[in-house]
Amino acid sequence: MSDLIELDGVEKVFEVRRKTGRLRREKREVRAVDGISFRVPRGEMVGYIGPNGAGKSTTIKMLTGILTPSAGRLRVAGLDPSRERTKLAQRIGVVFGQRTTLWWDLPLYDSYKLAHRMYRIPDARFRENLDRCVELLDLASLLDVPVRQLSLGQRMRGDIAAALLHDPDVLYLDEPTIGLDVISKAKVRQFLRDLNAERATTILLTTHDLTDIEQLCKRVMVIDHGRLMYDGALAGLHEAGESERTLVVDLERELPPVQAEGARVVKVEGPRQWLAFPASASAAPLVAHIAQAYPLVDLSVREPDIEAVIARMYDGRPLY
Amino acid sequence: MPHRGNSVAKGRGAGLGSRALVSMAVGGAVVRLYGVVAAGGFRRYTTYRVATAAGVFTNTVFGVIVAYTYIALWDQRPNLGGYDQSQALTYVWISQAMLMTVNLFGGGFADELVERIRTGDIAIDLYRPADLQLWWLSADLGRALFHFLGRGVVPLTFGALFFDLALPTDPLTWLAFLLAVLLGVVVSFALRFLVALSAFWLLDGAGVASLVSIAGLFFSGMLLPLNAFPGLLGEVARALPWSSLLQIPADVLMGRHRGWGLLGAFGFQLGWAAALLGVGRLLQSAAVRRVVVQGG
Amino acid sequence: MAETVTERRPAPGVWATYRMIAGMWIRSTLAYRASFVMMLVGNFLVTAFDFVVIALMFSQVRSLGGYSFAEVAFLYGTSTTAFGLANAVLGSIDKLGARIRDGTLDTLLVRPAPVLAQVAADRFGLQRLGRLLQGVLVLAGSLLSLHVHWTVLKVLLVPVMLLSGTAIFCAVFVAGAAFQFWAQDAAEVQSAFTYGGQTLLQYPPTVFAKDMVRGVTFVLPLAFVNWLPALYVLGRPYPLALPAWLAFTPPLVAAACLTLAGQAWRVGIRSYRSTGS
Numbered sequence: 001m002s003d004l005i006e007l008d009g010v011e012k013v014f015e016v017r018r019k020t021g022r023l024r025r026e027k028r029e030v031r032a033v034d035g036i037s038f039r040v041p042r043g044e045m046v047g048y049i050g051p052n053g054a055g056k057s058t059t060i061k062m063l064t065g066i067l068t069p070s071a072g073r074l075r076v077a078g079l080d081p082s083r084e085r086t087k088l089a090q091r092i093g094v095v096f097g098q099r100t101t102l103w104w105d106l107p108l109y110d111s112y113k114l115a116h117r118m119y120r121i122p123d124a125r126f127r128e129n130l131d132r133c134v135e136l137l138d139l140a141s142l143l144d145v146p147v148r149q150l151s152l153g154q155r156m157r158g159d160i161a162a163a164l165l166h167d168p169d170v171l172y173l174d175e176p177t178i179g180l181d182v183i184s185k186a187k188v189r190q191f192l193r194d195l196n197a198e199r200a201t202t203i204l205l206t207t208h209d210l211t212d213i214e215q216l217c218k219r220v221m222v223i224d225h226g227r228l229m230y231d232g233a234l235a236g237l238h239e240a241g242e243s244e245r246t247l248v249v250d251l252e253r254e255l256p257p258v259q260a261e262g263a264r265v266v267k268v269e270g271p272r273q274w275l276a277f278p279a280s281a282s283a284a285p286l287v288a289h290i291a292q293a294y295p296l297v298d299l300s301v302r303e304p305d306i307e308a309v310i311a312r313m314y315d316g317r318p319l320y
Numbered sequence: 321m322p323h324r325g326n327s328v329a330k331g332r333g334a335g336l337g338s339r340a341l342v343s344m345a346v347g348g349a350v351v352r353l354y355g356v357v358a359a360g361g362f363r364r365y366t367t368y369r370v371a372t373a374a375g376v377f378t379n380t381v382f383g384v385i386v387a388y389t390y391i392a393l394w395d396q397r398p399n400l401g402g403y404d405q406s407q408a409l410t411y412v413w414i415s416q417a418m419l420m421t422v423n424l425f426g427g428g429f430a431d432e433l434v435e436r437i438r439t440g441d442i443a444i445d446l447y448r449p450a451d452l453q454l455w456w457l458s459a460d461l462g463r464a465l466f467h468f469l470g471r472g473v474v475p476l477t478f479g480a481l482f483f484d485l486a487l488p489t490d491p492l493t494w495l496a497f498l499l500a501v502l503l504g505v506v507v508s509f510a511l512r513f514l515v516a517l518s519a520f521w522l523l524d525g526a527g528v529a530s531l532v533s534i535a536g537l538f539f540s541g542m543l544l545p546l547n548a549f550p551g552l553l554g555e556v557a558r559a560l561p562w563s564s565l566l567q568i569p570a571d572v573l574m575g576r577h578r579g580w581g582l583l584g585a586f587g588f589q590l591g592w593a594a595a596l597l598g599v600g601r602l603l604q605s606a607a608v609r610r611v612v613v614q615g616g
Numbered sequence: 617m618a619e620t621v622t623e624r625r626p627a628p629g630v631w632a633t634y635r636m637i638a639g640m641w642i643r644s645t646l647a648y649r650a651s652f653v654m655m656l657v658g659n660f661l662v663t664a665f666d667f668v669v670i671a672l673m674f675s676q677v678r679s680l681g682g683y684s685f686a687e688v689a690f691l692y693g694t695s696t697t698a699f700g701l702a703n704a705v706l707g708s709i710d711k712l713g714a715r716i717r718d719g720t721l722d723t724l725l726v727r728p729a730p731v732l733a734q735v736a737a738d739r740f741g742l743q744r745l746g747r748l749l750q751g752v753l754v755l756a757g758s759l760l761s762l763h764v765h766w767t768v769l770k771v772l773l774v775p776v777m778l779l780s781g782t783a784i785f786c787a788v789f790v791a792g793a794a795f796q797f798w799a800q801d802a803a804e805v806q807s808a809f810t811y812g813g814q815t816l817l818q819y820p821p822t823v824f825a826k827d828m829v830r831g832v833t834f835v836l837p838l839a840f841v842n843w844l845p846a847l848y849v850l851g852r853p854y855p856l857a858l859p860a861w862l863a864f865t866p867p868l869v870a871a872a873c874l875t876l877a878g879q880a881w882r883v884g885i886r887s888y889r890s891t892g893s
């Protein structure tokens with residue numbers, strides 16, 4: 001069995017009550033996940049991205065057994081997640097970016113000791129995995145510190161270690177670099193790359209940070225409105241989305257929209273203007289042209305973020 | 321009032337943005353400022369509708385259980401504590417209705433204040449151009465009004481429908497009752513404010529708070545009317561501040577304080593309110609000195 | 617390519633999970649030692665108030681609903697001990713609603729251990745033993761002062777009653793928690809049946825209206841926690857015309873309650889809708 005994750009026509013429908021009047025309420029069905037199918041073979045690292053409310057978290061929660069699908073077939077490591085949730089828990093590691101699984105008032109090491117006992121990890125294996133995580137994630141000085149005293153980046157590293165002590169086949173990461181400083185981000189990414197290379201751990205990560213995807217994942221899946229919009233290489237995503245970067249220029253005064261070849265003005269706000277240009281093109285000639293022809297005060301280039309890429313992918317609306 | 325400096329950071333106080341409030345205070349509309357704080361205290365509880373309904377249900381169930389035990393007790397001793405049976409039942413339902421209003425189970429603003437002291441956010445509050453004690457009192461009065469209406473009316477109505485209660489028909493008595501409740505809320509606030517301030521000196525005040533709240537539960541008359549307490553215990557209990565929270569409002573509603581006696585009851589509540597608020601004020605200025613010395 | 621761990625051991629059982637999680641919480645609370653002691657004392661005191669009220673009542677009267685002080689104390693002791701045990705084991709299961717609201721239930725669901733055991737041990741604190749302790753003390757006191765003609769059957773019935781009573785209260789706790797999967801803010805409704813039930817059972821059934829007694833006998837069978845067996849021990853008639861052998865059915869009633877509550881829990885967890893995006 002080489003496909004570790006298999007989804008066939010998976011759906012999740014929520015019934016929501018919305019207030020329509022002072023007392024009246026209306027029942028409405030929301031299809032958070034609307035017929036998704038994909039497979040992930042062992043050892044692959046996949047980015048699972050989409051705007052907020054697209055159905056990312058709902059998918060992950062079904063894959064971990066937290067939520068029961070409304071329809072479709074779902075298998076992780078050959079198990080039906082919601083029916084065999086506790087069995088599956090032995091085979092997966094989960095890191096929720098915003099919620100720690102560590103024990104707030106206790107030293108970091110205590111959380112690992114609990115994992116040792118709860119996952120029934122053989123002693124030697126536990127020590128080996130812990131040593132490795134401590135070394136690569138730089139946790140040695142933190143083991144005796146109560147979790148509440150850790151910084152966000154330290155806690156995230158601590159959470160990642162906690163999710164890996166039992167040698168999971170699959171690791172789900174929900175926004176693993178959110179709120180981290182540059183150095184912590186780099187450390188986390190390097191660690192995940194090593195983990196994937198050495199242990200062939202299958203990794204599925206959701207993120208808002210395109211750099212996470214660029215540096216970690218060969219394959220990207222884009223989900224929106226509960227449907228899979230794209231499944232393929234990252235490069236292809238840029239093409240499919242005709243990704244554009246944005247040049248923000250501050251002029252000396254309010255002027256009519258700037259005229260420049262290969263770029264178009266998408267927004268004007270007083271003396272500030274936004275110009276979109278293809279992500280594949282260099283910004284230099286554009287900047288040179290504008291600096292020459294217009295009274296330029298300041299400028300900045302904005303990289304396309306995932307939401308923008310996705311937004312452009314299937315509706316032709318401008319970014320701003 | 322500590323009008324020191326005009327740099328005011330955001331405080332969560334009563335769930336209001338402080339900037340608007342500050343500009344009002346500077347404008348001189350101080351009364352309006354506290355009115356807005358009180359309204360905020362009221363409003364933040366209105367969002368918990370299901371929880372309010374659940375609480376009303378539970379209060380009503382407890383009211384029924386306690387009512388029957390009182391019926392059995394007054395069957396044996398008619399006129400115990402000077403109450404006849406329907407007065408005893410009235411007492412039961414008033415106490416269920418007032419439980420949340422005078423905050424006998426603790427919590428509410430005190431937890432929040434302790435948390436702000438613990439995290440040091442209190443330093444921000446002290447530089448706010450609003451008085452700390454008045455600010456929290458206003459918010460708590462808003463909360464009390466919500467609990468009076470949201471948690472009090474239904475249980476009392478239920479009791480009046482299904483049990484033989486001795487409720488007055490005279491609107492003036494009801495008015496006097498409302499005043500007694502208001503004073504009871506102020507005394508309750510003053511007590512909890514004192515306890516919360518102790519967090520300046522004790523690292524973790526949860527234990528103290530729970531002991532004081534236990535004392536309050538016992539000496540307020542929530543468990544048994546204070547006039548049914550035997551001998552000296554009863555006399556002591558009736559002289560303590562907690563008797564202002566429940567016993568006095570209930571007796572006022574049942575018309576047991578009249579004329580000069582009514583004034584005496586109000587005087588008793590006012591006296592405790594003034595004394596406790598005064599001590600709170602002293603503690604507060606000691607705390608301010610402490611924060612200033614430590615550099616916030 | 618490293619091999620994945622060869623053998624996956626079975627998940628820890630309910631009791632092992634409970635001990636692990638409770639242990640973590642005990643150590644967490646010990647971080648605040650002074651407060652812990654005060655809360656232990658507080659818990660003992662506040663739960664003892666119920667008995668203080670009864671003592672105060674009996675300082676004014678000699679019997680309540682036709683029952684003597686020792687008899688009421690026996691009812692109090694059995695009700696409070698059973699409830700105290702259930703509360704010590706499952707006391708903060710009513711915090712489930714809060715865990716659902718803030719989304720932290722998810723973190724329990726991805727552990728390889730029974731969720732019910734994890735939720736039951738959540739925020740476990742030794743101060744919960746305060747209630748149990750005072751229940752046991754009152755029960756012991758009542759046993760010493762009761763004038764009962766003890767038979768083997770009656771002696772055996774006391775521990776059976778306490779254990780089945782605990783199980784019935786546990787079922788109420790679990791059913792109440794399951795209810796919170798649908799109504800997270802309604803945790804307080806549960807108190808009406810748990811704390812309210814405990815209070816009700818501390819008094820003789822003769823005190824209450826017949827309809828209430830019928831309700832807690834046939835609808836929500838709290839009467840089987842202590843009323844029916846305890847009245848057999850005390851040699852008192854039940855206010856409803858019921859056969860005497862019902863005094864020996866609490867274990868069956870408890871088993872039925874636990875089964876139903878377990879069913880409700882399973883339905884609840886399957887309909888769980890995790891919050892957040």
